[in-house]
Amino acid sequence: MTVHTTSPQFKQNAARALHDPQLQKALNNVKQGFIDKRQAAADKLPEFEALRDSARDIKNHTLEHLDLYLEAYEEKVKASGGHVHFARNADEAREIILNICRDAGAKTVTKGKSMISEEIGINHYLEANGIRPVETDLGEYIIQLRNELPSHIIAPAVHLNATQVEQDFRRVHTHLDAKRDLSEPVQLLTEARAVLRERFLAADVGITGANFLVAETGTSIIVTNEGNGDLTQILPKTHIVLASIEKLVPTLEDASQLLRVLARSATGQEMSVYTTFSTGPRRSGDADGPENYHVVMIDNGRSSMLGTSFEEMLRCIRCGACMNHCPVYHAVGGHAYGWVYPGPMGAVLTPSLIGVDKAGHLPNASTFCGRCESVCPVRIPLPKLMRHWREREFERHLTPASVRSGLRLWGFFAKRPALYRFATRAAMATLGFAGRQRGRFSWLPLAKGWTKHRDFPAPEGETFQARWQRERNRRAA
């Protein structure tokens, strides 16, 4: 397909992540920052929940009429002097982008942050064809220097600590004084700003993603805090917008509804610093701006998600709230997921795009605690969709034999309630008796996967069902 995936090795990836002290230190920043900031922003806006409903409804409406909004959008882009290209898959998208870059005589290309560009692996392709892509979002720039994928969809370098960034800058920015002080994060930022400023001014083509596309006006919208996306698109002669087809919304009003939930859900800001609405190339009289404006509309598996239970995933606006609130993401970080999209949204989207045979571990990597769904600005039922994948995985016999036979055994008892009650009571009584001294087990037969890492708490000798029955009788009496 597109970018190399290590999703099939999720378990090994996760084990490695858990034993990586640098990563574990960096992941603390996710747990501490994002959750409180989002909550504070939501609390400050009484209409926040109503806006989430509105955002969900707008996306649903658009998806139900996607063909027609796509037609309207295409017409408007053309009317404003822009070009629209269609790509069924990553190969076609890369080819289209390369051709535009060649027509522009491009040697270097600056890039704003774009997840679809990661999905189609455009950087390596351009490089292989003699064109130098330069990521300009600070986090993306850092991971490009390290030849890594983003580990988070809005904070791509969240897995790194400042000392690691310092080492990378010293390794790559060899034209600068080797004795310079880079001990403070602000010094790293200042250095990146100076290095990238030259790249911005020298670039022949600028490539950005799109947070939204507006059918009413043929407008593409990008949202950044750094301003890198804007410098990427206004300085070079040619601006290429990469967007997957589900980015469409009908009107500017609809986009404004979605923008009200995006930044609040993502970083807890009332509004991102720069929200930019671009419509076509430079107009007559303009003193700056791109002379050519191209949009590459990419399907890459989306159109076949429509009309299925996974259509709901196409509402995603890539805010990152689900991963910011996910205990599994907090524990293993984004790279363990093994492809472009991590966290709960990745656990649902990745199997749709690269196949459940490769990404089957991801929907299993969930405690089903439901926090992701409770914070999703477009109310995607992520746990339900992960459960759908688990069912499909089971139906297609992709689940390991031990799990299947375990489930079969459990199913045998579950379908025979009397036997189930008898067996669980006997088991709980035995475990309760055996563990009555210490209150926990450090070893149990068949439970090594649990007891290797932590003690198993001893049951109190009674099953939940038995206790429930007893309490109910007591209250009825």
Place this chain on the structure above:
Amino acid sequence: MSARDEIFASIRRSLGVKGNEAIRRQIVQDRLERAPKGVIPTRGQVSGEERIALFRTMAEASLATVTEVGSPAEVPQSVALYLRNHNLPATVRMGDDPRLKTMPWSETTLEISHGPSQGGDLNAVSHAFGGVAETGTLAMISGPENPSTLNFLPDNHIIVVSAKDIASDYESVWNRVRFAFGKGSMPRTVNWITGPSRSGDIEQTLLLGAHGPRRLHVIVVQE
């Protein structure tokens, strides 16, 4: 079949539609025509002094600085004072905005140059199309009057906005854009700006001055 046609065919197959259903077309056309507003936060629904005060509070929360002047004639002195207070050179770059042009810049010692930025300008002055009190956001429109490069390349960006152009919400700004450019048409670029450039990409620590201006100063002009 072209890639375009195949994508449309695939979408329609999945949705179980042909694409020529009159009802669907009508629904889409209505939505594009009427552009329904959705949920508008009550926060911004205030007027007069209260709205300016809200704009100021929200802009300052986004780490911009805000000052108010009584008339357009006071803007040049206010710009000069701001630059002096921050020990910045007395040079500014600006576009051909007629509102800025009629201001008495010669009463100051500021060295003014005109046109877009090539990257070498420390300070820029732009005139906003409007403001949004709800979040302290400024709406900028591209063109020779206020070139977009001035919004991003200089280190210090000073934005002048008329108090009467500060709206309650984004939707009111879109109404004015439609009035100025026609329904369904847009200027090449509309920039919403809320505070100075920043990044949290290193250890999630907020740092100002990532790629755009390190400082954003807003001058609200009464009258």
